[in-house]
Amino acid sequence: MGFFQQMFQEHRKTKIIVFVLLFSISLTGFFRLNQSRIAELEDLVESIIQSYVISSADGISVGYFQWDEMYDSIIAMDDSFLDHYTHDILSTFPVVDEIETINAPFDGSAFYKFRSENQELYLYFGIFDSSTELYIEDMLIRMKFNPSNLLKQVLVSNKLNFTIVINDGDSIENIQISSNEKTLSFFHFISAFFLGFLGILLSHTIKKYSISSHYEIEGLANIVMLLSKKDAYTAEHSKDVARYAETIAKSLGMNRKQQKTLEKAGYLHDIGKIGISESILNKTGRLEKEEFDEIKKHSTIGYEIVSQFPNLNEVAIIVKHHHELLDGKGYPDGLMGDEIPFSSQILAVADVYSAMTTDRPYRKGYTGKATFEIMEGMSLNQELVALLKQNVTH
Numbered sequence: 001m002g003f004f005q006q007m008f009q010e011h012r013k014t015k016i017i018v019f020v021l022l023f024s025i026s027l028t029g030f031f032r033l034n035q036s037r038i039a040e041l042e043d044l045v046e047s048i049i050q051s052y053v054i055s056s057a058d059g060i061s062v063g064y065f066q067w068d069e070m071y072d073s074i075i076a077m078d079d080s081f082l083d084h085y086t087h088d089i090l091s092t093f094p095v096v097d098e099i100e101t102i103n104a105p106f107d108g109s110a111f112y113k114f115r116s117e118n119q120e121l122y123l124y125f126g127i128f129d130s131s132t133e134l135y136i137e138d139m140l141i142r143m144k145f146n147p148s149n150l151l152k153q154v155l156v157s158n159k160l161n162f163t164i165v166i167n168d169g170d171s172i173e174n175i176q177i178s179s180n181e182k183t184l185s186f187f188h189f190i191s192a193f194f195l196g197f198l199g200i201l202l203s204h205t206i207k208k209y210s211i212s213s214h215y216e217i218e219g220l221a222n223i224v225m226l227l228s229k230k231d232a233y234t235a236e237h238s239k240d241v242a243r244y245a246e247t248i249a250k251s252l253g254m255n256r257k258q259q260k261t262l263e264k265a266g267y268l269h270d271i272g273k274i275g276i277s278e279s280i281l282n283k284t285g286r287l288e289k290e291e292f293d294e295i296k297k298h299s300t301i302g303y304e305i306v307s308q309f310p311n312l313n314e315v316a317i318i319v320k321h322h323h324e325l326l327d328g329k330g331y332p333d334g335l336m337g338d339e340i341p342f343s344s345q346i347l348a349v350a351d352v353y354s355a356m357t358t359d360r361p362y363r364k365g366y367t368g369k370a371t372f373e374i375m376e377g378m379s380l381n382q383e384l385v386a387l388l389k390q391n392v393t394h
């Protein structure tokens, strides 16, 4: 079955839940984010438009209607003067749409006033002389402002879609901006879909990995069981080596993963003995050279077995070199000093300590104290020997 096919067929219900959950969480997240982004933009555009309108109004008032010449020409009913400057205003201020003169009472309390009606914004300018002490009491200049011109031409590019809403009233605050932006776009739906899909992929991979590592450990346990039927001593000794190796790793401050790797290497270090004849393994008398050469093969055989498990490559290397000695007289490769993987040096110390302190049919185990005395004269990493000596518990 293909990977994807398998991914959707196994645990279908869980996967649908994972998908729906991630899809809706991401969609809600996108919605909220976009909503607040749009609200911020609306506020920003609104205040830009409002201040632009105010500064245009100030400019128009100061520039044209607080001016003796304009004041005098209107009093003198000289329409051509006003007409000329009306044209000038319309071309200078894109925000101004229409200008007309209206007859209405004016009390001089402000230079101009806002008034919005029927969604249109009007500004009423009083006509003052240059000192702003005199003003015309029965006339105003009414201008229709159209901030949309500004929005279209100057401020916002086509990428953003805003409209101006003008509420009735006489304050600049009545100019409001609302966005036509959609809070969720097609792109957000696609992204949420892929996040949901990624969730399924992830849960599938985690599940697959945990299943495979479960079988891996199960498989190793079975192999060790097989070995214990053949060679009870080795199986028992392996547990001790695992414990001592872990003790050294822990006192070196190695992380949990490295400690576990060494523990596994301890369990498996002599697994290669499964390929050595029982008569040699259980021989109590002195071994002939050929027999010893046969036994020496166990570290390489062990490496070959353990390296079959893809996740145990590191363990396999530790196993391969657990009989190397610092002076190069160990096996299988006769590595010297730092050439020997550090974890194998740890395992070697744990191995020797366990072997010497354990009772065998042909001799009693040495005491811890005597064992360390002997080990201190051996070609082992002495810092590790000292660490084990400090930390070992029987």
Ligand SMILES: [Fe+2]
Residues within 6 Å of the ligand: 269, 270, 298, 322, 323, 351
């Ligand atoms: Fe060994």
